[in-house]
Amino acid sequence: MLRCCVVGASGYTGSELVRLLAKHPNFDLSDCFVSAGSQDAHRPITALYPGLQGHVDLTLQPLDDQRLALLAQQFDAIFLATPHEASHDWMPALTAGNARVFDLSGAFRLPDTDVFAQHYGFAHQHRALLDTAVYGLAEWHAPRIADSQLIAVPGCYPTASLLALKPLAEANLLSAEQWPVINAVSGVSGAGRKASLNTSVCEVSLQAYGVLGHRHQPEIAQYLGQPVLFTPHLGNFKRGILATIAVKLASGVTAQQVSDAYQQRYADSPVVRLLDHFPRLDDVVNTPHCDLHWKVDEASGHAVLGSAIDNLLKGAASQAVQCANLAFQLAPTAGLLEVRP
Numbered sequence: 631m632l633r634c635c636v637v638g639a640s641g642y643t644g645s646e647l648v649r650l651l652a653k654h655p656n657f658d659l660s661d662c663f664v665s666a667g668s669q670d671a672h673r674p675i676t677a678l679y680p681g682l683q684g685h686v687d688l689t690l691q692p693l694d695d696q697r698l699a700l701l702a703q704q705f706d707a708i709f710l711a712t713p714h715e716a717s718h719d720w721m722p723a724l725t726a727g728n729a730r731v732f733d734l735s736g737a738f739r740l741p742d743t744d745v746f747a748q749h750y751g752f753a754h755q756h757r758a759l760l761d762t763a764v765y766g767l768a769e770w771h772a773p774r775i776a777d778s779q780l781i782a783v784p785g786c787y788p789t790a791s792l793l794a795l796k797p798l799a800e801a802n803l804l805s806a807e808q809w810p811v812i813n814a815v816s817g818v819s820g821a822g823r824k825a826s827l828n829t830s831v832c833e834v835s836l837q838a839y840g841v842l843g844h845r846h847q848p849e850i851a852q853y854l855g856q857p858v859l860f861t862p863h864l865g866n867f868k869r870g871i872l873a874t875i876a877v878k879l880a881s882g883v884t885a886q887q888v889s890d891a892y893q894q895r896y897a898d899s900p901v902v903r904l905l906d907h908f909p910r911l912d913d914v915v916n917t918p919h920c921d922l923h924w925k926v927d928e929a930s931g932h933a934v935l936g937s938a939i940d941n942l943l944k945g946a947a948s949q950a951v952q953c954a955n956l957a958f959q960l961a962p963t964a965g966l967l968e969v970r971p
């Protein structure tokens with residue numbers, strides 16, 4: 631069994647990692663951590679997430695600097711479900727041993743440190759580590775994920791967007807003249823567990839936010855290889871992301887070519903499901919799947935793509951587990967497709 635721990639286990643994505651790793655056939659999840667001063671330190675995780683009762687018997691441990699320094703030697707895999715700053719600051723210590731690190735934060739996703747500073751509000755201090763990080767979009771970067779010590783697990787909106795757009799970009803089916811237009815709606819769990827006025831149930835009403843300035847815009851553009859217009863929206867539901875993407879196709883591209891690009895690219899990817907109708911959130915929430923569908927208007931040369939994921943799973947925790955499966959040469963969907971507890 632591979633020894634692993636989750637840091638940030640009391641959060642929404644951290645608790646999903648705990649749920650997945652506790653029943654994973656190849657991982658032994660022995661430790662769950664929160665920050666040194668956390669109000670949840672020393673509490674059983676089931677006190678926060680009663681649904682884990684009977685499945686996980688672990689206590690949230692405070693992670694001080696002394697313990698942090700030991701993790702890289704103690705574990706084969708470290709899963710970080712922590713704020714960007716914490717992942718950034720701790721990465722040198724966590725990568726000092728043999729442990730593979732799966733970071734759910736955005737700290738190591740953007741190779742350009744100027745773009746990073748602009749969108750994350752602090753300067754990146756670990757250029758050398760950034761150069762070694764591999765973007766963990768599991769269906770697209772499998773060989774590099776398998777070889778890397780530091781995996782930057784993609785953001786939730788980028789996962790939904792890139793899985794829909796990349797097959798077309800890769801097959802040169804997108805027009806270079808018009809940027810893809812991505813409109814996506816996320817459930818409130820995308821903002822994390824910490825309460826804030828903006829995310830309180832009486833305040834949330836379907837609304838665009840981060841217009842022309844969200845940090846996922848450069849992330850999507852970086853890994854698509856072309857600019858995009860990205861507008862996120864906050865919806866009054868708990869989980870899930872639905873992205874609807876309008877694209878201009880390259881001259882003369884047919885509906886058959888678009889369909890072939892998806893079929894060929896995802897034929898061996900059980901996590902990605904190609905549907906005969908536009909996806910629905912209810913069908914992906916609480917699953918590791920990404921559901922895709924598209925429609926082409928050959929006359930005008932446009933297509934509309936639909937993509938749906940659970941932001942906490944394919945947009946975070948289950949994608950991290952997919953990456954870990956690749957890193958340790960396990961079955962690609964080990965621990966992912968079984969019925970949830």
Ligand SMILES: NC(=O)C1=CN([C@@H]2O[C@H](COP(=O)(O)OP(=O)(O)OC[C@H]3O[C@@H](n4cnc5c(N)ncnc54)[C@H](OP(=O)(O)O)[C@@H]3O)[C@@H](O)[C@H]2O)C=CC1
Pocket residue numbers: 637638639640641642643644663664665666667668669670710711712713714716734735736784785786819820821822823824941942945946
């Ligand atoms: N929610 C989502 O849909 C997605 C989130 N992400 C990313 O994953 C990471 C976790 O997100 P999410 O689960 O939503 O966040 P939450 O706010 O729900 O959880 C954050 C966790 O980190 C712990 N934490 C906070 N500050 C520190 C610190 N300084 N040092 C160590 N631990 C700390 C918290 O516990 P405590 O404060 O008690 O220590 C908590 O366990 C973030 O980087 C987020 O951007 C990525 C994709 C999707």
Ligand SMILES: CC(=O)N[C@@H](CCC(=O)OP(=O)(O)O)C(=O)O
Pocket residue numbers: 734735736784785786787816817818819820821822862864945
């Ligand atoms: C609804 C909501 O607030 N969503 C988050 C995105 C969550 C995510 O993917 O996190 P990363 O920070 O790891 O990229 C946001 O817009 O900031």
